Amino acid sequence: MKLSWNFPKGFYRDKPFICKDCGAVEIWKAWQQKWWYEQRQGDPDSTAVRCRACRIRERERKTEARHEYFHSETKQHRFL
Numbered sequence: 001m002k003l004s005w006n007f008p009k010g011f012y013r014d015k016p017f018i019c020k021d022c023g024a025v026e027i028w029k030a031w032q033q034k035w036w037y038e039q040r041q042g043d044p045d046s047t048a049v050r051c052r053a054c055r056i057r058e059r060e061r062k063t064e065a066r067h068e069y070f071h072s073e074t075k076q077h078r079f080l
Contacts, residue, residue: 019051
C-alpha cells in the first residue's frame, strides 16, 4: 500500500472542504480520515468531496440506477 506524505498514518487533522454538490462548508473530521485511510484502505491521495446528506443522496441515486439497469437488462433477455 502506498502511503502519501500528506496523510502519514496516525496523524490526522480536521480539514474543511466544500461539498461539490450543494456547496455546503463541511469539516472532514480526523476520526473520519483515520477510518477512511486505515480501515477502508482508501486511496491516500483522496479527500472528502461531498457532505453527508449529498453522499446519502448519491448512494441512493446509484442504487436506483443499478436497479433500473438490472431490470431493463432482464426484460430484454426474456424475449430473446
